[in-house]
Amino acid sequence: MREVKPRRQPRRQPPEVRKKNFEEVSEGFTAEDALAESQRCILCKNPRCQTACPLKNQIPQWIAQVQQGHLDEAYRIIRQTSPMPDLCSRLCPQERLCEGACAVGIKHESVAIGLLERYVADQAAKRPELKDQPGSLKPAQAKKRVAAVGSGPASLAFAQRMACCEGHAVTIFERWPGLGGVLRWIPRFKLPTEVINHHIEALKQVGVTFKTGVEIRSVNELLNEGFDGVFLGVGASRPSSPKIPGSALAGILSSTEFLVRIYFDSETLPNNWQPMGSLAGKRVVVLGGGDSAMDCVRSAIRLGASSVTCVYRRDEANMPGSKKEVKAAKEEGANLQFLSSQVAFHSHDGSAVSHVECIRMELGAPDASGRRSPVAVKDSTFNVDADLVVLAFGYEVEPTLDEHAQLIPPPKGIIQINPATGATAVAGVCAGGDCVTGPSLVSTAARSGIVAAEGLLRYFAGESWEALATLPASTSQA
Numbered sequence: 001m002r003e004v005k006p007r008r009q010p011r012r013q014p015p016e017v018r019k020k021n022f023e024e025v026s027e028g029f030t031a032e033d034a035l036a037e038s039q040r041c042i043l044c045k046n047p048r049c050q051t052a053c054p055l056k057n058q059i060p061q062w063i064a065q066v067q068q069g070h071l072d073e074a075y076r077i078i079r080q081t082s083p084m085p086d087l088c089s090r091l092c093p094q095e096r097l098c099e100g101a102c103a104v105g106i107k108h109e110s111v112a113i114g115l116l117e118r119y120v121a122d123q124a125a126k127r128p129e130l131k132d133q134p135g136s137l138k139p140a141q142a143k144k145r146v147a148a149v150g151s152g153p154a155s156l157a158f159a160q161r162m163a164c165c166e167g168h169a170v171t172i173f174e175r176w177p178g179l180g181g182v183l184r185w186i187p188r189f190k191l192p193t194e195v196i197n198h199h200i201e202a203l204k205q206v207g208v209t210f211k212t213g214v215e216i217r218s219v220n221e222l223l224n225e226g227f228d229g230v231f232l233g234v235g236a237s238r239p240s241s242p243k244i245p246g247s248a249l250a251g252i253l254s255s256t257e258f259l260v261r262i263y264f265d266s267e268t269l270p271n272n273w274q275p276m277g278s279l280a281g282k283r284v285v286v287l288g289g290g291d292s293a294m295d296c297v298r299s300a301i302r303l304g305a306s307s308v309t310c311v312y313r314r315d316e317a318n319m320p321g322s323k324k325e326v327k328a329a330k331e332e333g334a335n336l337q338f339l340s341s342q343v344a345f346h347s348h349d350g351s352a353v354s355h356v357e358c359i360r361m362e363l364g365a366p367d368a369s370g371r372r373s374p375v376a377v378k379d380s381t382f383n384v385d386a387d388l389v390v391l392a393f394g395y396e397v398e399p400t401l402d403e404h405a406q407l408i409p410p411p412k413g414i415i416q417i418n419p420a421t422g423a424t425a426v427a428g429v430c431a432g433g434d435c436v437t438g439p440s441l442v443s444t445a446a447r448s449g450i451v452a453a454e455g456l457l458r459y460f461a462g463e464s465w466e467a468l469a470t471l472p473a474s475t476s477q478a
């Protein structure tokens, strides 16, 4: 029987240190760690990790190259399927994807696939000559004009595929002054700004044009302006806002406004928002239990808040987000109030929030998602003092386009596409990312950008739009 060594752990900033800075928490693998960890992989013939990866990365193939010390070849293999391994390796919830399916993980700790991918990608980033490898970017030769609306990972992957594959000229329109979509305001301790900037710069170098501060209102206008195809990567970043009494009080922000005001450069802050600044001495309450709630909690801690309380209506086992984010938040000193829900916001002076009225919950019968529904416990209200409240209840698609009626058949609230081609009901217009799935992941957004690019390339090669847009029988609506 083959001995499986313990999983290598990278150096991480200790909680007491990292809660005072915005540097990346994990320092990543050393060369020795990467070699030793790669050797834990048993190179399965039927790799379940690969099936579980949204991008279908050929994980055993590239890990075999790491085992041999062939990092350039490992990078080349990853880039065949992934447009952004440096981003995905940092942001994917690997425990729910590749590592959750790892065969080694059945009896031992799973192979650290995410950290290995990060090591390979970070080594490649130090070597500009790797850009010339197959699967990397090639200069555009402007055969067709293509527009992408939104600059998130879906559009970046789409643009990379279009520019790289056939050299089409891509223009990305972004309504905000900063590029990258949600990536621009994901906390820097998870994703350093340089990593996003690297992608944008690489795309600029191959001729992709970026126009910031431009909100596209009409897809038809873009087509009339002479674009041969359009990709909609408009995301789903409008904060969900349930009606809660007292919501109009000062000091209550959406998670979007909170994070954008922290992570956008002050000169590119949208909506006349001001930088968030220090929270020293402030009591912060975050409502919600997903990954964006944990991002807000951990950011508030780093801004020096005197206390950070997260109020979530289910128990810890039923939290929707990544377990490692919850663990990290606890290590950094967050106070997690499980089985509790907000009732109303109150103010001592009639203008700024002073406390959140909450109620205890218990878990009742399972709901449609299979999770047990929270039910309020009678006469159990309590108050949590707050100088700042952040609402992190999730996100939805924002209907910014005139053609929404054509693109979004009721009742879904998301743009309908043929998932095999990314084609919408409007000829020449495809879509991908969170606007077609609802809030999801960077890797799924990137994959759908690639699928849409391939769909549009088939259209340019002469296939009829009707054929590309027709939903497979199993997914079409009656």
Ligand SMILES: Cc1cc2nc3c(=O)[nH]c(=O)nc-3n(C[C@H](O)[C@H](O)[C@H](O)COP(=O)(O)OP(=O)(O)OC[C@H]3O[C@@H](n4cnc5c(N)ncnc54)[C@H](O)[C@@H]3O)c2cc1C
Pocket: 091, 092, 093, 149, 150, 151, 152, 153, 154, 155, 173, 174, 175, 176, 180, 181, 182, 183, 185, 186, 190, 214, 215, 216, 217, 233, 234, 235, 236, 237, 259, 291, 292, 295, 395, 400, 401, 432, 433, 434, 435, 439, 440, 441, 442, 443, 445
């Ligand atoms: C706080 C937070 C943390 C997250 N953390 C993770 C994580 O750790 N791991 C992970 O995998 N995923 C994470 N996600 C999810 C991930 O960021 C998204 O799934 C991904 O960004 C979706 O990419 P997208 O390209 O579809 O859209 P987005 O990234 O939302 O980008 C869409 C862009 O389109 C622009 N836009 C919209 N309408 C128009 C218009 N009409 N004209 C011009 N521009 C327009 C928007 O301004 C936006 O910049 C997180 C999400 C949030 C909100």
